[in-house]
Amino acid sequence: MIHSPISPAIFYWGTPVVLVTTTNEDGTANIGPMSSAWWLGDRCVLGLEGNSQTTINLLRTKQCVLNLPDETMVSNINALARTTATVEIPDVKIKLGYRYDGNKFKTSRLTQQKSAKVIPPRIQECPVQMEAEVSGVHELMKDGPSAIKGFLLAVEVKVLQTYVDEKLRLEGHVNRIDSDKWRPVIMSFQNLYGLKAGQLAESTLADIDEENYRLPV
Template sequence: MDIAPRSAPSPRTPATHLEIEPSILYFGTPVTLLSTENQDGSFNLAPMSSAWALGRTVVLGLGREGQTARNLGIRPDVVINLPAPAQWPAVERLAPLTGRNPVPATKAEGFRFEPDKFGAAGLTAEPSHLVRPPRVAECPIQLEARAERVEPDVSGGFVIVEAVVHKVHADSRIVVPGTDHIDPAAWSPLVYNFRHYFALGPELGHTYRSQTPRSPNDSAAEQALAGTAHH
């Protein structure tokens, strides 16, 4: 039996809010692939979805018992690779794998040790310029960075990493020609939304601080917003 998809609530429809206790709060964040260096000089690759940028610093939230957290606590070099939406199967191939051997008891059931994460995901390691871990060649955006601070979070189950970005690599097809700007109309991150993978939808508008060209849809969106404000 076909089930029609549920449409998003209209902004003009009064909301009825329920008090709920969701098991997770991944309310729509970009997926990243973190490449770090293991103790034996090999490299680990791990997916994660708790990352945000503040200037040239990217804040990462990691499980305390994972190989990535262990690596960054000793060897601070890291590449923050941003996959495109079509690469979600490669991300999911990494999801049940860990670089820890033996597998930590805190890992969810179904995890297994895998020393060759790049090979298991079907991804290509590409040399970095400033840090030791390789970049993921297939990812449109790659950030070479170093972890300057690695601290436990308030719960004790995670660590918070502040990584300073030293070099940015971007696929030429998503860069505004002749500039250093990512073209937001050409780039969509892979978004992790309550353990489901999504891409961005159509552009709705832009902030007044945007340095990229205006979208043809902007004027229509602004008119619609103005019309809503008058009601």
């Protein structure tokens, strides 16, 4: 292996696509596709641009649903790409070819499903849905140039209620997912990938009972 220095503009090494539903000022529902997301405990941290309508809605209403699409939903994700529900599109997004879209459910041919604990709807077609509320906001790159102040945020949300397609459940367990059946969409750089069929190898970490990770609520 020969390593050489590189200075990538983006560091999207591969994380699952999340379709974040939020409520717009006029009460309609928005969908914000994103992938800079990770989970720990019952929290998810979302890396979001401050000028996205999703972020504006999250900071105002404190509520969202994290909907996870599977491999069959790539065309729905592509239909949402380069759309924004902000009426005044920020210059940086105009340059990237974004257009205004006030009805992303129609554009992406997805269906609203009523949520139980939050106002934003779930996306019926997504096999995993997590209703959540904002529990913290952290500004990224505070040490950066003033021109990008407030541009990137890490929004911590608390998962209140999770739903999964019955087909994804691990047989014999009430609260577990059969990871052989869960097929997330992974965004690597700007491209969409599926997981290679089957596990690469038996995982040593997986000898730990998942219940050991449950934190007090």
